Structures are given as C-alpha cells and as structure tokens.
Amino acid sequence: MDLMKKLRDVPSPGAEAYDQARADLLTAMTEPAAAVVRPQRWFSWPRAGAAVLAAAAVVAAVVVIGPPGGDVPAGTAPSEAAPRVVESPLVKLASDVRAAAALPGDSSLVIGTKPAPDSSPYVFYTVYTDRGQIFKGDSAQNLAASAGKNDDQAQPYDAKVMAAARQAASGDVEKARIAMITVSGNAFGVGLSPAEADRAWAAAEEKKAEVFRRLGKEVPAPRPRPTGEELENLIGNHLWSNTTYALFVGAANAEVRAGVLKLLATMPDVTIGEADLEGRPVLTLTAAAAILGGGGSQVLTIDAGNGLPIRSEVVPAAGSPDPSTPSVVQYRSSRVHLADVVAGKI
Structure with missing residues (x-):
C-alpha cells in the first residue's frame, strides 16, 4: 500500500501503453492482468516514460498479490479437487444461451458506464470480434477510428481467457477451469504434485525478483508458497477475475458467455440470488470478500433470461481495516457487424 500511495501523483499513462506494459510485466510476475476488474482508461493523460509505465504495471501486480484466488489445492489432481458443475441456475442458463438462435453480427459490443471523477458519466466501448480482435474507445467515433485503423488491442492474455471460456462452453469444464485459473502462469501449482508446485512457486518468485531488478528497485524477500485457505482464496480470485473479464469484453459472444456461466457455477x-430489476428478472452473483482481498465483495447482476451483464458493484466490507472503494459499472451488450462499427453505426 505504501507503493500505491507514493505513486498516486505519477501521471497515468495512456490506455494502450499502460495495458501493454502491464500485460508484459504481469505475465512475468504470474499475476492475472484482470485480477482487479476495471474498465479501460481513456482519459487524456500526458505520455509517460517507460519507467513510469513499468512502475504502474508493478503497482497493478502488487494490488493483485493480496487478492488472487481459486479452489484447487496444489498437489491434488484436478479431477479430485475441482468442484464439479452442479445444477445451478447458471448451468441451465448456459444451456439456454447455447441453444438460442444465433443473432446476426460478427462481433460483440459491450458499452460500460461508470461515474468519472467529476461524477459525470464515463462511457467506454469494447468490441470483441469473432476472430479474436479487440477494439476500444471512449466514444462511438473513437471506437470507429480504432477499428478502422485495425488497432487490435488483444493481448495473449485475452486469447487465453476467451479460449478457456469457449472450452468450458463446449468441452471439459474442469479442464477449462484449470486453464482459466492458470492463464497468467501456474505459480500456485494447481493440479501439480507438492514438489512440482514448490518448483513452480520458486520460479515465479524469481521472475518477480527479476522485474524488480530491471526497475532498479529493492527486491522483496521471497514469500512462502501459500497453502490451505489462503491458497484457495488466491485461486478463487484468479478464477473470478479472469472469468468476469472475459464476460465484460465478450459478453455478446454466446460461446464465451455460456462458458463464463459454467465456470462461475x-x-x-x-x-x-434471484431479483427483479425494473420489471425484469435478474440473477445476482456475489463474490465473497475473502477471494477479493477481504476489503469488500463484488456483485455481478446478469439478465436471468440471456446471461448478459447488467451491473457490477463493489461493496465495501463492514468493519474491514482496508475497505474497498465502492463502485458501480452499468453494462449494455449487443451483437454488431464490425463494418457498422467502422462506419460509426452503433
């Protein structure tokens, strides 16, 4: 947290540069690039140098280190430890999503809205094409320009989370679950023997140390490999963060959405939970504070009929010494043609 406080006055980099630096460093540090779910930042900031970009990425990773997580203890075979998909509402909903008639279009469009620092609505657009491309913008015009220039912002991380979601939709859910947890590496040794898990953790710690050395920062002492409840919470965080990231990027892709629902189940x-939102039935999915670092829970509201995300809310935990900052993001999703996006017709 001291590092976070010291860097509050550092200008934030632009979205593309920040994401690239963060993705590269987080891969090295075996932390998920989406462990803290937040929309892409599209405000106009001054360009930052490589050192600032690297520092920002390290901060993102440090934030993640407290809250990552899952449910498959290291040293246990996945088939024995992974919770099997049960007949939850999410499983039935996933089946309905896959069985529904295909909607026209070749891309998923997700429009998110959240309060900006001045309390005005900040709207961000994400297009995920059926070919795996990702285009972003803070307006229909910027999105059109990005797509028109073929400014594909998809990273290897994106391809992996989407592949894991698709695998869950149509294949082995337990294998897809392992794939989603280990998108950014298997530092926790999920599904490995105890000896293999120890070696995987040591290797991950060394990669992290190398990042600090390249930044000219003091290398922190190696941490012991987490076990027991701590390990389960860390793995749970990875699964929740990576899975919901896939939903927030590719919600209007039926295969991705169905896979996400199965994994969350x-x-x-x-x-x-079941609820009613402005006259329509919805499902609320509440991630416990324990898998989010203890500072608060996250409530994802989805349409009970089609599984599309409607709202994501972070709720601070009462009595927490370090409560999460409350936040709400509203989502709208639809199928679109990329050509229409390029033409600004959304």
Missing part, C-alpha cells in the same frame, strides 16, 4: 464462494 463451479465457484463455492460465489452466491447466486
């Missing part, structure tokens, strides 16, 4: 730390 395997999580014992996610409570499913």
